[in-house]
Amino acid sequence: MAGGGVAERWVRRRTRLWLWKVAAPVAIPVMAAVTLLIVPLAVIAGAEADTAAGPGLRCSAGGTGATVAGIDLDAVQMGQAQTIADVAATLGLGPYAATVALATAYQESRIRMLANDGSSPELTREQAAVTATSLQYPHDGLGSDHDSVNAFQQRWIAGWGTVAQLMDPVYAAEAFYARLIAVPNWQTIPLTQAAQAVQVSAYGDAYARWAPFATELTAMLWPAAEATAADLGGPSGGVCPGLVVPAGSWTRPTGGLLTSGFGPRWGALHAGVDIAGPRDAPVYAAAEGTVTTAACTSAFCDRDGGLDVSGYGNLVEIDHGAGVATRYGHLSRYTVTAGQPVAAGALIGYQGSTGNSTGVHLHYETRLDGVPVDPVPFMADRGVDLAADPGGRRR
Structure with a gap:
C-alpha cells in the first residue's frame, strides 16, 4: 500500500538514533570536515532521490491552537510541536530533550516548518537554486537566512541533510536530537547551553528566554507523545493523535x-x-x-x-x-x-x-x-x- 510502513519507519529511525548515540561524538566532526568537499554533488543527487519518499506525516494538518505561558500558538504550531515531542518520546530521550528542542524551534522559527526561497546574498547561484527546492515541499511559511530551512533552521550546506530530508518534520527533529545527545552532559546542563551546543547560533543566549514556555508546552504535549511511543503497531495509534476540539464545535478535517x-x-x-x-x-x-x-x-x-x-x-x-x-x-x-x-x-x-x-x-x-x-x-x-x-x- 502506497505510503504504508509507518511502524517500520519509526523502528528504523529509532535504530538510527541509537547508532548516533554511539557514533555521534566521532562522526559529527568528521562529517563537518568533509561536507564542504562533497555537498555540492551529493545534495543535488540526494534531493532527487529523496523526493520520491517525500516528507513524513505532518500532524499540523488541522485542529485548534492553545495558549502556553501566555503565548498564543495556532494549529500549525501546535501540530509541529507535537511532532517534535513525539519523536523525543519515541526515541526514549525523555521530556527534557523535547523541552530543549521546543525552545530552540520557537526561537528559530516560532515552531513552523519554513521553506527558503534562496534569496540570501550569502549564497552562490547553485546554492540558491538548491535551497529554493525547499519550496516544493509542504511548509508553513518562508525564510531567507542563508540556506536555513525547517523549524530548527537547519542548513544543508553545513551537513544536516539534503533539502528534501530537512523538509520532513520528523527527520528534522531526529537530526536535532542526534546532535543533542552527542553533547556531554546534555541532560543536566542549562537549556540554553544545550541548545547552543547543537545550533552554534550567533545569539546563543536567546534560547534561555523560552525555557519556561518550552517546559509548559512539553508538559502539555508529553502524554500524547508517550502514547505515540507506546503504540508503534499501526497508523491508528499515535503518529498523529486526535485533536482537542471544544464540545459541540466543528474543525477542519485535514490540512492542505x-x-x-x-x-x-x-x-x-x-x-x-x-x-x-x-x-x-x-x-x-x-x-x-x-x-x-x-x-x-x-x-x-x-x-x-x-x-x-x-x-x-x-x-x-x-x-x-x-x-x-x-x-x-x-x-x-x-x-x-x-x-x-x-x-x-x-x-x-x-x-x-x-x-x-x-x-x-x-x-x-x-x-x-x-x-x-x-x-x-x-x-x-x-x-x-x-x-x-x-x-x-x-x-
Whole structure:
C-alpha cells in the first residue's frame, strides 16, 4: 500500500538514533570536515532521490491552537510541536530533550516548518537554486537566512541533510536530537547551553528566554507523545493523535489547499470539495458523531486508483445527527470501524488517492438528509474556513 510502513519507519529511525548515540561524538566532526568537499554533488543527487519518499506525516494538518505561558500558538504550531515531542518520546530521550528542542524551534522559527526561497546574498547561484527546492515541499511559511530551512533552521550546506530530508518534520527533529545527545552532559546542563551546543547560533543566549514556555508546552504535549511511543503497531495509534476540539464545535478535517470546489464537473455533480495535502496527512472527524461507513468502495484500495476506477476508494462516513452527515473519500487507509462513536477531531484516516482519483487529496462532503450541500458555506456557518489552510495560504 502506497505510503504504508509507518511502524517500520519509526523502528528504523529509532535504530538510527541509537547508532548516533554511539557514533555521534566521532562522526559529527568528521562529517563537518568533509561536507564542504562533497555537498555540492551529493545534495543535488540526494534531493532527487529523496523526493520520491517525500516528507513524513505532518500532524499540523488541522485542529485548534492553545495558549502556553501566555503565548498564543495556532494549529500549525501546535501540530509541529507535537511532532517534535513525539519523536523525543519515541526515541526514549525523555521530556527534557523535547523541552530543549521546543525552545530552540520557537526561537528559530516560532515552531513552523519554513521553506527558503534562496534569496540570501550569502549564497552562490547553485546554492540558491538548491535551497529554493525547499519550496516544493509542504511548509508553513518562508525564510531567507542563508540556506536555513525547517523549524530548527537547519542548513544543508553545513551537513544536516539534503533539502528534501530537512523538509520532513520528523527527520528534522531526529537530526536535532542526534546532535543533542552527542553533547556531554546534555541532560543536566542549562537549556540554553544545550541548545547552543547543537545550533552554534550567533545569539546563543536567546534560547534561555523560552525555557519556561518550552517546559509548559512539553508538559502539555508529553502524554500524547508517550502514547505515540507506546503504540508503534499501526497508523491508528499515535503518529498523529486526535485533536482537542471544544464540545459541540466543528474543525477542519485535514490540512492542505482547496483544489476543487462543489458543483458541476465533467458533466456530473462534484458532490464535495477536494483538499490536497501531503500523502498520509491525517484526516479528522469534522464533528462528533457515529461512523456509518468505513470501507473500500472501489474495485481495489490497496494502491492508488485512477480515472478508470469508480467509487470513493477508502471511504469513511459519519452521522452527526439531525440529518447531518460527512464523507471522507480517497483515503490511503482508515482507522475507524462502522458503528464506532467518534469525537470531533478524532483521527479517522489519512489522505490518499484510492478510487476515482488522480492525485493525493481528501474528498470531503457535507450532506443534509442525504443530499450533498456545498461544504464551504456549510463549514463557514460553523466557524471553519475551508478556503484557507493552516499554513495561511488561500486559494
